[in-house]
Amino acid sequence: MPSPIAETLAIVLLVATLGCAIVRPRGLPEAVVAVPSAGLLLVLGVLPLGQAGTEAAGLGPTVGFLAAVLALANLCDRYGLFEAAGSWMAAGSRGRPVSLLALVFAAASVVTAVLSLDATVVLLTPVVFATVARLRLRAKPHVYACTHLANTASLLLPVSNLTNLLAFGASGLSFARFGATMALPWLVGISVEWLVLRRFFAGDLVGRGTTREIRPLPVPAFAATVVGFTLVGFFVTSAFNVSPAFAALAGALVLAVPAVASRKTSAKDVALSIDLPFLAFVLALGLIVKAISLHGLGSLVAHIVPGGTGLGSLLLIALVAAVLANVINNLPAALLLLPAVSGYGAGPVLAVLIGVNTGPNLTYVGSLATLLWRRVLIRRGEELPISEFLRLGALTVPPVLVAATVALWVSLRVVG
């Protein structure tokens, strides 16, 4: 098949795959279009079997790691860790909205870093929402803090974001070195978010919450300890050249066995939390992006993206990554960009992550997908989300992007 036709076909299939993943017609899993699309590309020879094999072999461990982290986060929720965190935030804030926001920042940053942004979005945010409601304060600043930090605070560790897991292999870094290099960009990014949100929502951080019915819940000590050991396990396994996925798997098993035995949760719930259709979707997406990459876009990207580790190069890489994440989506953006920069060492790879992780605060799902998602909202008869969240994105993303990239540049010089 001629390259332009092959390229066009692959791009059409990518758009269809992303569209289906957002709209989820009839609630079908996101893999329903992704897997046949990848299959079609293989059958038509757009993606040679050998290339597909290499790509799949590279993605396999990443997908396994993701499965274990998702299971671990879900189990933490079943043990009541997030509910307890909500009660501590409420009690610790004494009803003061600014103190509560600070505690939400701390919780969202730590949860995102250790248990991934998925945990913050799906498990922590509803708890924060309920906590704010119980205090009778305005929810907006606190909910936006969660959704923003799920992206910005996902810079720290390989487990914090699926894009990081994809980059982790390409970066050639150990778990510890990844964390050490990204610690400063992570802190700087969170600080910029704090400064902007604190000011943007000054009008809503008002009054004093009712704390009469608030009692801090007991710490789910077992779950908290296991998560702590799992975190240590990430560093230790990596130091011995063993995949940190095994630490996540061990943590999930140690939590799952007593939880199922004591009927805190069911084996079915644990199995469901691994989300096999999504894992298939990631694999298929990887193959589709590989096909796009092979037929011209890959060399174009490699041409555009600089390979240096100077400040200018890093800023340009982060910018390209952020733009691409907003045009298509951060997942395919990472899949497309990482191979182009992986030959240049850790700096450019981590700059890509800054772009694809913090960029989505502008449009969340990427603008293509946002368009579709907005159509879904219109069809449901809901009013469109207003300019406020776009405005907040426009105020936070550029300074976070620049400040975090400068911090990365400093970090690369200090940590090495």
Place this chain on the structure above:
Amino acid sequence: MSPMNIVIWVVEGTWEGCVDAALERLPAESHFTLLHVTPSDVTEAADAATAGLFGRGFPGRKPSQRYDDIADDEASELLAAAAERVGHPDVELISRHGRTEREVVRAVAEDVDVLVVARDGDHSRLGPKSLGHATRFVVDHAPCAVLLVWPDETPGIESLPPPKHGHPPGHGSPKLGHHSKHDPPPHDR
């Protein structure tokens, strides 16, 4: 004379002061309506973030449904607490969802004499920005009289920010492009 129709806009963080100010300043024999709006953009932001994950992880959980349930419970409890504070037999409660500022304006479109609105933000000084985005829109567009109250202590006049360009209060606004050498220094706070 028929009783006045008064709508009190109940918002988290300022509702207590707003109710108190309405009772203090408006005739007790009025018909009071307490209005609360759950802003839809908060749940939408949370939904958008979930959509950003491609709906991955934790199947079977629908955060948006959970948000709506929590918000509804909270709204009815808040309105009940506000009604108790009004302590009046003739109180109507309205709970709405949507874009806050537009829902408030729609709610007072007919047969309302006064809408009571609290200022937002930092109450330790007179402005600036004592009106948040939604409040500013409501004050701007309300098709009825608006009673705008400080939800707690009213700040003293000494907290008035100094005028720009060093002009003291009472001198009017400076002419564009004109700066006098004789302008006094900025007002001390």
